[in-house]
Amino acid sequence: MKSKQTIERDVQLDMDHRGVAIQQVGISQVKYPLTLSGIERDATAYQSVSAELSLSVSLEQELKGIHMSRLVEDLIEMDGHLSVTGLATLLHRLKEHQQANAASLSLSFDYYLDRTAPVSGRVGKQAYHCELEGQLDEGQLILVQKVEVPVTTLCPCSKEISAYGAHNQRGYVEVRLEHHFAADESLDLSISLEEVIEEVEASASAPLYPILKRTDERYVTMQAYEEPRFVEDMVRNVAVFLRDDARIDRWQVRVTNHESIHQHNAFAVVSGGR
Amino acid sequence: MKSKQTIERDVQLDMDHRGVAIQQVGISQVKYPLTLSGIERDATAYQSVSAELSLSVSLEQELKGIHMSRLVEDLIEMDGHLSVTGLATLLHRLKEHQQANAASLSLSFDYYLDRTAPVSGRVGKQAYHCELEGQLDEGQLILVQKVEVPVTTLCPCSKEISAYGAHNQRGYVEVRLEHHFAADESLDLSISLEEVIEEVEASASAPLYPILKRTDERYVTMQAYEEPRFVEDMVRNVAVFLRDDARIDRWQVRVTNHESIHQHNAFAVVSGGR
Amino acid sequence: MKSKQTIERDVQLDMDHRGVAIQQVGISQVKYPLTLSGIERDATAYQSVSAELSLSVSLEQELKGIHMSRLVEDLIEMDGHLSVTGLATLLHRLKEHQQANAASLSLSFDYYLDRTAPVSGRVGKQAYHCELEGQLDEGQLILVQKVEVPVTTLCPCSKEISAYGAHNQRGYVEVRLEHHFAADESLDLSISLEEVIEEVEASASAPLYPILKRTDERYVTMQAYEEPRFVEDMVRNVAVFLRDDARIDRWQVRVTNHESIHQHNAFAVVSGGR
């Protein structure tokens, strides 16, 4: 049986001689329940989410390894609450407790918003898959907001060339917004994912709704027919909304249409920023 | 260092005293390349597939464990070729080599068939996700054929209540056919998955095609509009085709529509047989 | 433009002549936020979960279709709360509002429980993937509880034949419990998934923990080495716990080991009950 002294020897404290610095090392697919704010226009609004997280730090070339359990403890110490400010706090703790030069985190979760049917007024909840990412190093903090907005898209070509009907399908619009801050700058995310979701839904052939009565179904069927959108149109509509928005540093839009006439999808990507 | 004798002692040969017989024990998520026949109308036609397999046997309550590596060897000894008869042969080998009362296997793979666009005649290949299963015990062999056929479905209600347009989407039709044979009976699968695929595609609002030129797109758009199908209609159309077919012992159809106006899906299931 | 009268004609009310009754028709992949109780030993304890649901009813052969939106409304009217009794209430509503002979529902979600490291006493939350199902027809209500418990499994053969070391890996234990009630019987689920989880974790080579300090890592490493389990042992241990439990009508256990020495998995299934 090894002596107690052996338990003290921490192999992570050995030196490494391969001369390889590691950009990111940590834990992933960590599931944790959180109360999250900062997703809605109302910055104080919050929701319970089941999040999947990734927490990591950089590692200098001489050091053999990090302390993985400390990363989990930093998460636990957030007491289950996260806001934009909280993300920055967590990044600082990850970095300091590992004495690292940089720290990163990401979390993905479903967030629910009420959606109201256009004619009947029936209200139901719709899930939006969101992600938040953060990267902190000596000089800078980068915060990333991502959301996937499902919509209805109807094909202009199909409508144009056919005597009647037009193929339509679910489309998925992924928006990624990047915000850069100086490491000691006060964080201010003045654009919410709720606002992005509304802009995307307004630019589609039609939004999706959790509940539709017959009067609503008629409404969205006809709206989509009146508002055909190629995948090129969808991605451009959202790009126009994002490109001149001073609240955003860098952005990317990816639209994927699950074409109803093919087994494969159509997609388009646009990115920009300063 | 343990002596060579220890290597000989096989813990799987110990006796178990918990009094629990095991229905299935084996290996799963085994990936193997195979040449497969028996999927098309032409029983001799074959294709190279990348299959994911599950191989298992039953285990009597007194026995501690099976010999997992023997299962892999039985698969390797098939020399990469499988047909309906080959499936039965493999089941018999799995059962005999483990001295078990029963053996099971399943394999899932993509199988490609040519599909010809309806107006332009352009030909491309379309993938169909298929599964084959087998169960052998002392008295009986059950063979199962499964295929998932993607189609276009257009909503009758949406069409009826709207002045123009109709929501449509990709639908997925899963058909499961079960065939019972006496353990020593000669196997004869006289219904092919290719035939099932054709029947399903013929009963949808429109089939999917890998390649569509403008003339084809007009054709399928209008065909779907002329042939609206609720998920209830899709599942009934296929059931009508299967229920009186003497070549089938038990069957099930499940249709899932990826509704273009909702984030959720609509589905229906019908099963029958003797 | 079609007249308002057309909006009134409901194609779902037409008659169907194909003579095919449908076992299940409804909606799936519905995401909804719920407050759920009945998972823990304390029947009043609840948690916010993000659930994926399936809601369906049967359809008689003469009827053309159901009213899909009514299913969504039945869910919304639960006001986001579900307990065992609530599941039965929802089933009755689905059935009555569609005037159907039978109704089914399922929901899957992650549920978090505190887990305490064995030496350091550090507490963290661990996610367990759970499912609840219900089926109601004229005479009977069947309730199903399912949970997937991740554990550590260490191979007895590897340990036996090697001078040192033993391969080990994550294993996943899926337990399915079925409870039968007369349609008007008062529901009493006296076995909780929390209890099942504890039994499974106690029967593994070692449980998993969200946070482990060095003293804990030593503890679980050695515990696993002292408690080797074939996949056959894991499944039998759980079967012994379930088979004589009078609170369960039918049960099934499936264990899947993500073998650290292979790319494929090992698995075993046992089922039983009255």
Added chain:
Amino acid sequence: MKSKQTIERDVQLDMDHRGVAIQQVGISQVKYPLTLSGIERDATAYQSVSAELSLSVSLEQELKGIHMSRLVEDLIEMDGHLSVTGLATLLHRLKEHQQANAASLSLSFDYYLDRTAPVSGRVGKQAYHCELEGQLDEGQLILVQKVEVPVTTLCPCSKEISAYGAHNQRGYVEVRLEHHFAADESLDLSISLEEVIEEVEASASAPLYPILKRTDERYVTMQAYEEPRFVEDMVRNVAVFLRDDARIDRWQVRVTNHESIHQHNAFAVVSGGR
């Protein structure tokens, strides 16, 4: 009914006024059977694979849309054969046929290699998930090779602090290699994914094998125990192999360990190049 002239009007030829250039537009999740060479050390060796592809081009801001079906036809015209040279040919065709400034493609597939058990010499096939990507613009062609290699990793800390045993698990090593060529340069991929796979397997605690007899299981169990690797070690070992290889322009390694003592994973990422 619209006249034939309408069929002629191609909405894709309209002009767009939003001033948004699109970086990538095309089709994704296209499944196609291919015969692929260039994966093994022997550049002439080929294998039938079922590939999932993405094909796209850039689109100038004034143009409304691309011709999606032409992308599919370009793929079909490859007659199911692809090599490194073939990838470049396909990129040139995609670009020319859409009169675009740039073209991209990616394909992912499983590729099988024989693996021989270390003592018994038993041979079986093991699947490696691979990806190839290409990007062509006016001046340059970038080719990317990616492979995910599953291995066994055993924890040094667990081994060090425990009297006996050591936790181990499956690890997944993803290697990404980027090669830059001038657009008219002759392509020469002198490093094969087979070579990368061998280097990765040689640097792990132990490789995985499709088939292991008892003598092999003893061998790999003990080898892993003698060769503990933190995720930091795994990623550094591979980085050392890649960083001085003149045949590679840019590279990235990501290792993910499916920790047998946790539900979450450990990971590390290193990248480099010129």
